[in-house]
Amino acid sequence: MDNKYEIIKFKDMETNETVNFVVLDAVDVEEEHYYFVIEEDKAEDDDAEVLVLRSLIEDEDEVTFDIVSNDEILEKVLEKFNSNNNEFEID
Numbered sequence: 001m002d003n004k005y006e007i008i009k010f011k012d013m014e015t016n017e018t019v020n021f022v023v024l025d026a027v028d029v030e031e032e033h034y035y036f037v038i039e040e041d042k043a044e045d046d047d048a049e050v051l052v053l054r055s056l057i058e059d060e061d062e063v064t065f066d067i068v069s070n071d072e073i074l075e076k077v078l079e080k081f082n083s084n085n086n087e088f089e090i091d
Helices: 069-084
Strands: 007-011 020-028 032-039 051-057 063-067
Touching: 007 032, 007 063, 020 069, 051 069
Parallel strands: none
Antiparallel strands: 007 020, 020 032, 032 051, 051 063
């Protein structure tokens, strides 16, 4: 994976673990902003798991994200992503 991709540092508030995610794309659905990401250390793996993060709170220094797990929301976001994107295929 080349360096043209944005990196998001995600800190799990429960475990205090920080994971770097590579941003594949971002879309807006129903006035919410969503990011399609994969873990940076798995970015070269063709079968890497793609997660969808929803931007909850944005201020000047930091953004708070939530991992989307609701199937209905995921379906809408995935549909928008696939209609906008020709570089990646996400199932």
